[in-house]
Amino acid sequence: MAERTEVMQPRAPAPKREGSPWTGLWAVTLKELADHLSSVRMRVLEGLILLTALGTVSAAIQTLRTTVSEDPFLFLRIFTTAQQAGELDYSFVLFVSFLIPLAAIGLGFDAVNGEYNRRTLSRVLAQPIYRDALLAGKFLAGLCTLTIILLGLWLLVTGLGIFRLGVLPSGEEVARSLLFFFATIVYAGIWLALAMLFSVLFRQPATSALAALGVWLFFAVFWPILAGIFAQVIRPIDSPFAELGQLQLRLALSRLSPNTLYAEVLLSLLNPETRALGPVLITQLEGAVRGALPLSQSLLLAWPQLTGMIAAMLVLFAAAYTVFQRQEIRA
């Protein structure tokens, strides 16, 4: 007994973990990446994105070829030019903002509960790694997969533009479209983190997929409507100033949605003429010089939205992380 007390010192009040939380991160990332890139699910999503993107871009190029007006940002118009198809206007960015969340949710919705249901979770966590490495590795692998898809798409569109339009993009256009590419990855990251959060919260992959898609649908369809209704209720219009107030409230509410943030970032990056993302009074336009903003100013305009998106991604990932750390892993 005396020997025992010597060996077993009383535990410190707040035990500090030993070893790096990143041990095994690389192994998890590579394995997940390989899984994603070879999975049927990913091929279907890639095919879907590729087909719609090429369709919209080809149609945009057709439209652009028929216009004769001189445009210093002709290249960026490939992304944003909308075509009419029956009742609907569609453009490349519209499709990307529609399909990328879908792809991200598709990659993340069974990240943790899938391991749980395959009964691999306890075996993997019995290896000398922390849970941090598993979750972060899965997130990184998802983000890498999306980056690969988007990079391929971006190169394809740029190449198609050069080939079909016969115009080389200027340095600024390349910079703007690369920033658009980066913003899209962050946007995808938000949905990936959300899907992973649900995969930690719910035991059934079907439930987590449905929940993530529900949130996406809510922000894509219902939130703009609800933001309008809330603004009307909270700030009814009884004076011209109230009208402005309502407009601003509505904008502030709609900016809670990552879709709005992403749309505003795209607007300021891909349309250099955009000079404000909120209501502009006529008095403010007095004496303004017409024309495009330089890249630095466009970036400044999109900065709050961009940081907001990055923050949303990190908050969602942190939430998933916290819940996962506390979870019992026994099957």
Added chain:
Amino acid sequence: MRAVMEPRPAPDAVGPVIEAIGLTKRYDSLVAVDHLDLTIQRGEVYGLLGPNGSGKTTTILMLLGLTEPTSGQVRVLGRDPARDPLGVKRQVGYLPDSVGFYDELSAHENLRYTADLNGLPRPEAERRIAEGLARMGLRDVAERRVGTFSRGMRQRLGLADVLLKQPQVAILDEPTIGLDPEGAVEFLAMIRGLKEDGITVLLASHLLHQVQAVCDRVGLFDRGRIVLAGTVDRLSEQVLGGAYRIHLEVEGQTPALAAALGDAPGVVRVLQEPGGYLVEARSDVRGALARRVVASGGSLLSLRLERLGLDEVYARYFQEARRDG
């Protein structure tokens, strides 16, 4: 028992391999593990027995640092699993209850992922994987998708997975459940083989006769406590009084004969059975019983000795616990 074990050369080869003192885990109102004391020596095969939900898996998870104990202390190879889980998990292999693999990957790829997670360099990993697959008789199916594997093959792959990190301790949770009898026997032989390699084995199961076949010592788990511990023989004696049961088929049964049988040295009790008697004894008293039957004028038709196993210990213990409770 301890003296026979040859300690493996290891930096932390001091004291017992696994030591728990007053280990407790509470989930809200439920006490899963209740002031558990457990000491396992190097090179032992220790059986953790108990019905489902008695706290075996929770104990294992606390030993691995996958669940934090509410109170109490644990040391595995001299380390605290809550504080240094990586150090513990580097040297402890764990085969979970109904282990899972990535079905779309081959056996070899599954093991390579484990090797990567353990940070083994590639050539060393390949060597160990080939060795493990060969040892478990899976060499011919190494490149087959695990989705096509039978239950027994998965279990053997699980053991190969445990051996990959060359552990000092192997913790196996219900390793033989769902295996056919032949597969179970084969698997138990493999577990016995771990002992020969100097690996300390902690085996949790509710399949008693299998535990009995391989374990040096067992601990009987009930509602989060180890209620009985020791070698199988000790336990049978403790719970059953006698570890021998003798069935006698006798013609001409009389109360006097029953009393005479009960008086034989070493007999614990005599029970009436259809066609004869059942005698429980501390030793093999068949000769004495046969003589007494003949002496009383009865004719002995048959005499059958039955060694008592853990099944009876277990059944009797819980019977008595229920009656007392």
